[in-house]
Amino acid sequence: MLGDVFSYLTDGSNWSGSTGIGTFMVQQLLLTVTALLIAMVLGLPLALYLGHRHHGGTLAVNVTNVGRAVPVFAVLLVLALGPVGSEQFGPYGRAGLATLIALVLFALPPIITNAYVGVVEVDPGAVEAARGMGMNGAKVFSSVELPLAMPVVMTGVRVALVQVWATATIAALVAGPGLGRIITRGFANHRTYEVVAGAVLVALGALVLEATMALVQRYADPMRRARVSVTRSSPTAVGGPR
Template sequence: MNDFERAIVYLNDPFNWSRPNGIADLAVEHLTISLVAVLAAMVVALPIGTALGTSRRGGGLVVGLSNVSRAVPTLALLTLFAVSPIGFGNRATTIALAVFAVPPILTNTFVGFRGVDPEVREAARGMGMSRGQVLTRVELPLALPLLMTGIRTATVQVVATAGLAALVGGGGLGRLINLGFGQQDYGVMIAGAIAVAGLALLTEAVLALVSWLVTPGPRRLPFLQVRRAEGAGAVPEPTASGVPL
């Protein structure tokens, strides 16, 4: 039995899921760390991106902040936190992941609000809407697709990276990878990697569905749109009389 087969056997064992600190408990802890990190990033990035996007200023600042944040590795932040009062554990990981999640949310929020047509804003103001009403009823719905894309991208990245928590004494599915590596049990290590990847893919699917549900306008499933487009572009076959069907 090779390492990949041992990983599949490990994942198919119900005891490994239901026992204390098993896969189920670690997955919940993994998602909790990720959710707190993304929410913290949203609290910081959404107001800044909205303010700069609606004023159509600060593009250079947004690009600069995003580039600086992307240039700092999460593992480097965890190392710095370890020698600071923040220390080890889930708190350090959550802060590092929040910094990691800020750039995509900030950038997409800024681009989404900046892309709203100024004439649409002026028309809304001409109808007597207040500044707050223009923001929530006009600008936000138009910027929402890009905004949700930024949140989805950040969340998937955070879920995929949260396994680093195990390196600084934290929890999550990364503990399986760390355990397998420490015991030279590559089957357990591969099982942990599969679990993290599966959780990231599940997160992507759920947030894609949420984004589809909250996007304004008629909602059509993507594969239905493709089929209708193909049907609209098809040339009718002529009959024997030369008249198309």
């Protein structure tokens, strides 16, 4: 069985063509990235602003969390069968719009929760000092709150990215684009190795995305240099001049 999976994945002809692995992978990535960007554009400004105001965030977090309770598949079906329909939607393929909407709703909770909590939990002493020394609200946000909240905010984006990537697979259930198509095709033709190969590809993709984001996050963290300089200097932190 594993041998069949391996030979399926290493056979170049399975990767090419309009129904090949390559096309599906690009579709899935396109879906994921688009849904993530839309969710960031919708969720981040609102959540960061509410965090800055220390107000109304709990409501926003709870409302978006309703999204977590409703299965994505149900949302997708309702959208595809209902008003949005399952027509071809640009490069996103059949039922592309319905899929995108479902994925955006799915990506919002971690993004909004982490952005709000990240800003709210910034050291109140630093914020009070910043206000007390004469920074206006925008400056307090850009110089103190956002940099210090960055790691938590980025973790939300990272969680959303990996979840959306994995979940985008279900688009195939309404005959949409993406790697899920390999799995549904395998099922339909009783080719178990093809089902497993599709699952392996989704899992590997998730790992690669996770690793990429971890790297991005390390470089986007303003505290990184502070921490690096600890490790470098900790043996002499109390000692001689540097």
